Each structure stands twice: as C-alpha cells, then as structure tokens.
Amino acid sequence: MSFQEKSLQCSDCGATFAFSVEDQEFFQSKGYTNEPKRCPECRRARKAERYGDNSYSGPREMFPATCAECGKSTEVPFQPRGDKPIYCSDCYRKIRPSR
16 A cells, blocks of 8 residues: 555644654554544653653662672662662573573
C-alpha cells in the first residue's frame, strides 16, 4: 500500500499535525485501522495523565555502599541496613542465580 503524508486536526487542542508516511506504516504494522485523533503533544499528555508521569517526582535517591565481594564503592536505590551483603552491579551479575 502506498502512503502519502496527511495533515490531520487534533481533537483535543485543534492544532494541525502531520501524519507522516513513517507513522502510517507503523500504524499499519500494528494493525491500527484508524488515524490518530490527537497530535503528538496531546498524545504524550494523555498517556502521562492515564499512566502516571513520574517526571515530577525527580530522580531516585541513591545511597552509597561498598561491595561485599570486591570492595568497590557503589550506589544502591535503597538504604543499606548492614545485615545483608551489598554487591556492585558487576559482582551481582556474577553471583546471582541463573534464571
């Protein structure tokens, strides 16, 4: 099927946006039969609204730790309690159980 770029109007903000050939090919590959109703900006905003936008929470707090295997300094996303060994990512990959 041959595609041509189309100009569509956003149902939310009313702005005109391009429905490119690449986007049309992507829609077809996913089996979508309808054209998009929203511009990319409104789609992003709606997705963030529906599924949560974590950008407001900021970066995850990281805590310093020393690897129990090699002694290298590392950071982990939790407060180490001291009762369990902490490993750097390299050592963890070596010792973790295979799945």
